[in-house]
Each structure stands twice: as structure tokens, then as C-alpha cells.
Amino acid sequence: MIEFLEGTLIEKNPTHVILQCGGMAFRMLIPVSSYDALPAPGKPAKILAHLAIREDDMTLYGFATAGEREMYTRLIQVSGIGPKLALMVLSGMSLRELKTAIMEGDVKRLSGISGIGKKTAERLVVDLRDKLSKSEVMELSSSESTPVNTRIRDTILALVELGFKQQEARALIDKVPDKNNPDITADELLIKALSKR
Numbered sequence: 001m002i003e004f005l006e007g008t009l010i011e012k013n014p015t016h017v018i019l020q021c022g023g024m025a026f027r028m029l030i031p032v033s034s035y036d037a038l039p040a041p042g043k044p045a046k047i048l049a050h051l052a053i054r055e056d057d058m059t060l061y062g063f064a065t066a067g068e069r070e071m072y073t074r075l076i077q078v079s080g081i082g083p084k085l086a087l088m089v090l091s092g093m094s095l096r097e098l099k100t101a102i103m104e105g106d107v108k109r110l111s112g113i114s115g116i117g118k119k120t121a122e123r124l125v126v127d128l129r130d131k132l133s134k135s136e137v138m139e140l141s142s143s144e145s146t147p148v149n150t151r152i153r154d155t156i157l158a159l160v161e162l163g164f165k166q167q168e169a170r171a172l173i174d175k176v177p178d179k180n181n182p183d184i185t186a187d188e189l190l191i192k193a194l195s196k197r
Contacts, residue, residue: 002060006046014091017062019047028062030092031072037064052083054077061087067095078127080120088115089124104126129152130165151180154186154194172196 005028007021014035014134019026029109032036039045048069061083068090069076075086087170089098092113101109102125110121152173159169173179179189 002049004048005060005062006044007044009039009041009043011047012041017045017047019045019062026060028060029087030062030064031068031087033090033094034062034064034068052082059083065095071095071098074128074131075124077170078120078123080123085115092116093195099132103132103134105129135172151184151186151189155189158186159193169193 005019005021007019007025009017010020010025010145011018013033014032016027016029017035017038021027028049030047034047035185038047048066050061050063050072052059052061057134059085061072063072070091072086073185075081075089076083081089092098092102093109097109100106105125107118110116110124115120116124153175156169159172164172172193173189176189176192177183178192184192
């Protein structure tokens with residue numbers, strides 16, 4: 001509905017900003033990560049937007065990056081997570097940390113976010129783990145670039161290309177007893193993982 005707002009940043013707080021566009025000023029709720037990325041008050045800013053409409057309320061949410069807004073829209077599709085709780089999730093950890101926790105099924109870490117209990121954290125993992133794109137998996141996996149981790153990452157990507165979900169690919173690799181052997185190649189790991197189906 002509203003793609004972005006561009007104007008002068010009038011006020012900047014960790015939870016919200018006020019952006020003047022022409023003769024109007026808009027109050028937008030933001031995650032802490034966007035606060036750090038936005039310029040100082042008085043400077044021009046372009047803020048990506050999401051307008052949440054309810055019976056008795058219309059609230060603008062703002063994001064400094066497309067990645068934040070994309071994760072926000074994924075979060076609000078999870079049962080039990082509304083717009084404000086989704087913003088708290090984004091404020092609770094960095095986007096990279098959040099994606100890593102979801103991909104690894106780290107319920108304990110997710111439930112450490114204010115407002116997220118164990119059951120909601122489990123729903124986050126179940127609903128979102130397979131929605132992370134191949135490029136996001138590669139980006140997260142490449143943050144640990146030891147030869148073994150690189151082979152595991154490459155094997156996960158190969159299994160995803162073959163039609164497996166990320167969770168299934170990870171489970172198959174975990175069944176390979178010598179997956180951490182420095183002498184195993186990505187091709188050998190792929191064959192062994194496929195044999196565990």
C-alpha cells in the first residue's frame with residue numbers, strides 16, 4: 001500500500017521516528033536496527049514502510065533496509081505474532097542472528113526475546129525455517145568458512161537444489177557419521193547424505 005516515505009527526519013528515537021514529507025509529518029514505529037542505520041535528525045531519509053490497518057487503528061512501521069521489512073512481513077504471517085511483537089523480535093537481535101536462530105532451530109535463543117515464549121519460538125522455527133531463500137542459507141553458512149563448514153554448506157545447497165527443504169537437508173547431513181571429517185569431499189558428503197533417506 002505504502003512502499004516508502006522520503007523526506008526530512010524530524011525526530012529519531014530507538015522505537016519510533018517522525019519523518020516530514022512535504023507539509024505532513026508521519027510517525028513510524030521502527031526496530032532498533034533501523035534506528036542505528038538512519039541518519040541524524042534534520043537530514044534527508046528514505047524509510048521503507050508497512051501500514052498495519054485494524055478496526056480502531058492505523059499504524060505505520062518503518063525499516064531502514066529491505067531485509068528488515070521482508071523479515072517483518074514473514075513474522076506477521078506466523079500465528080500469534082502481530083505487528084508490534086514482530087517489531088520486538090527484530091529489535092531483540094540482529095537480522096543475521098534471527099535468521100541463524102531460525103535456521104538452526106534455536107528455540108532457547110528465540111524465546112529469550114521479550115514477548116516470545118517457548119511455543120511461539122517453536123512456531124517461528126516451524127513456519128519460517130523453510131521460507132529462508134537459498135541465498136540467505138548461503139549467506140548465513142558462509143559466515144563460518146572453515147573447509148568442513150564450506151562442504152556442509154555446499155551439500156545443503158545441493159540438496160535444496162534437488163528439491164529437499166533446508167530442514168530435511170540438514171537432517172540428512174546430520175545422519176552422516178563422518179560429516180566433520182576434513183578429508184571428505186562435498187560430492188562424497190552428498191552421496192552419503194542421499195543414502196540416509
